Amino acid sequence: VKLLIFSLRTFTKKSTKIDSLLLDKHGDYIAAYGSKKDDYEYTLSEYLRMSGIYWGLTVMDLMSQLPRMNRQEIIDFIKACQHDCGGISASIGHDPHLLYTLSAVQILCLYDSVDALDVDRVVEYVKGLQQEDGSFAGDKWGEIDTRFSFCAVATLALLGKMDTINVDKAVEFVLSCMNFDGGFGCRPGSESHAGQIYCCTGFLSLTGQLHQLNADLLGWWLCERQLPSGGLNGRPEKLPDVCYSWWVLASLKIIGRIHWIDKAKLRMFILACQDEETGGFADRPGDMVDPFHTLFGVAGLSLLGDEQIKAVNPVLCMPEDVLQRIGLQPDLLS
């Protein structure tokens, strides 16, 4: 019933449905983010600041507006976030973590400034988090999750240092998280979830192991995420959310089955998640916007072929031209 009400709401809400892409508004939104007076939300999200910066910069670059951001300050900020152990924290005074290590490396790749880091120490940090069973902990406290397997190989791939970890064991662990429906969860046995599936297909791409997937079975599970509204959910019987336009769509692109989605309907859903007044995208039409959903809305539209947006790489969620410059072209299935 919730789903039905939601579908009706989407198309009968009081404001007119937004059907064009408001790129300038989104650029203004991101450029101004964090400098507005009511910044409680900004403060509260300090524990993920590095990822927040990555989301903002990436979407600006995709919209060809990267020069509006402050390159040197960000590079200096990242330098201040690298700890002695080599890992990078979300912000100054926070502890290092794989999530923010990846975000930092992604940012520095956008800016072609990886040398701002002690790269060898970053590699040591990542390597040190691999467990005996091949999995990766997020930090020294030991939480295991396939998200961290992805963060580890993505970081190393961007730095050209994949050979420093035990790739075979890492692959073995990720494959042990494959479920009866062809999807992946965070640990063996965990429910299949689109976010985890993105991490695992991205991981398998970067390690050259996409052939281990059952692409038809997984592709079917993924295209089943599309609801009558055109939006995508993350697992069966849940509501759609614009960020799944990325997790699901990028996964489909990686396994060569993106055409199994009704693209026109998805595009309509994503566009409806924009906020005409503030700029930015929300998780679903009418909700509050944030940089996270803004990136994934724009990136999703890029994957759907919108020519006003730069091409985005489905494995790393970075502009393709940045990866071309680095010389990194992860596998995709056809």
Next chain:
Amino acid sequence: CFIFSALSQYCGFAVRKPTPVCLCFRDRKEWADLEPVRQDDGPNPVVKIAYSEKFSDVYDYFRALLKNDEKSERAFALTADAIELNAANYTVWHYRRVLLQALSKDLREEMRYITAIIEEQPKNYQVWHHRRMVVEWLNDPSEELEFIADILSQDAKNYHAWQHRQWVIQEYKLWDDELEFVENLLEEDVRNNSAWNQRHFVISHTTGFSDAAIVEREIQYCLNQIKKAPHNESAWNYLKGMLQDRGMSSQPGLLERVLELKETHCSPYLLAFLFDCYEDALENSVQRENAEEDERKETLKKALEICELLAQEKDTIRKEYWQFLGRSLKNRFVTGGSSDEPDVAESSGKQESN
């Protein structure tokens, strides 16, 4: 704040405060030895940030404690304040764990604390990871199943709660009552995908799916649930997931039961499952030497009709997928150019754009 404004009445002078002021750490005598550390947003902070007064007070002192690596009771108490303001701040949780160990704090009390926090904020990685660490340190899972059940009663699909539950059960071998727990949840909401996943988890780690009696029991269970709610992705996924390795057509009578269900409880999922049955039958018939050619053609025709029905009518949003299935079936099973099967209509413009 309450204390300060109350005192001012007794002191006899009017203290003009527009709103009650929080008894901040910076105003407390016992914290006077510590220099609070202001938020540092980098060498050249561009953005002016407005914080709530209490938030900046607590976090200024948290940063001071971290900087001095202070391991004290007051530090421990402050982590609770910091967590209350922002339970997603993983650095605060790290520090709290360091203090729990350095000060040999009462872990039972910590369990009560983390229980309360999770009840308030159940969708947060840090709180669940913290709980796991405390359970491990205590080596006592006795409260877990009941606690998680309570959290699930508020949101039966909480992903963190389910991961924690799987960890506890596997680590401490608490399998015995879990299937019953799953069934109760499915009684409440037969579409709870997490519960279906848990069902698979429990069975695969206990009896396994190789016993024919178990498989039959599960098929019966699925079909019963489907009768209650036909449009149930999870139930059909579970059924297919369980049978796909051994082959759909390996189950005698299953096809007939599904065909019967089709009359009254049809859905795109049922049709997809039928397709899988036909496809499996075709694959098997290729191996049987004396397979009936007519029977094969009939099966193929029915399978292709299903694809057509789904693509054109029952599940048009996924028509690309259904047409793909139809094409690939034809490619595999139509022998040497004979094409008296109906053509599945091809859509134009299906090329993916980059």
